Amino acid sequence: MKKIVATAALSVGLIFGMGNAQARDFAEIYTDCGLGGLIAPNHGVVAVITNITWDLGTTAVSSQLSSPDTCKGGQARTAAFIYESYPQLENDLAQGQGEHFATLLSVAGCPADVHASVGSELRGQFAESVAQPSYSSKTRYELADQLHGQLHQVTGQDCSSI
Incomplete structure (x- = not known):
């Protein structure tokens, strides 16, 4: 039951957050967000490889959805x-x-x-x-x-x- 509720909540969050994700293309999300954006902010290829290797990019996408301002990499x-x-x-x-x-x-x-x-x-x-x-x-x-x-x-x- 907990898994169903968690999956439903995640799905709703993704649906409502898609507007934010669509404002930035996936190349930007994978280079600017998630662990890759934090670890290698000035090296796009390294950022993408880090995001994909670590968790298939889920932290990149989730950080874009939950806190898109941090994806600029500035903070x-x-x-x-x-x-x-x-x-x-x-x-x-x-x-x-x-x-x-x-x-x-x-x-x-x-x-x-x-x-x-x-x-x-x-x-x-x-x-x-x-x-x-x-x-x-x-x-x-x-x-x-x-x-x-x-x-x-x-x-x-x-x-x-x-």
């Missing part, structure tokens, strides 16, 4: 960039400028005209975080997550990939 790319380059971002934010910080704003989809204001606000929030006694005991993931949240808060609607 995942921004979060991954922050995590991977956190030590360099930490230095750049301390200095108020730097290559990794400029790249972060670019990856986040921030237009050039807001870079200075976003940088100033983010640097202030980051300085407050670093001053907290718990900062040094946080994991890299926690620090990256905190910085991603601060970036999101500072940029609001200014940046397209947050």
Whole structure:
């Protein structure tokens, strides 16, 4: 009985979500969504192979249906960039400028005209975080997550990939 109910619920979700899926062709879904889009956002072939190998693309399709905004890859790319380059971002934010910080704003989809204001606000929030006694005991993931949240808060609607 549970399987029938689950299958029916999934079918209804797929039927009502098809409008969203049809707005994006399957090539885009398989390169931008799911595990492939998260793991290899800049390598379409690798993203497609990952999605197909892992689960025949079901996570790609389901992520398109449930949260199509994340399929643009922006949020995942921004979060991954922050995590991977956190030590360099930490230095750049301390200095108020730097290559990794400029790249972060670019990856986040921030237009050039807001870079200075976003940088100033983010640097202030980051300085407050670093001053907290718990900062040094946080994991890299926690620090990256905190910085991603601060970036999101500072940029609001200014940046397209947050």
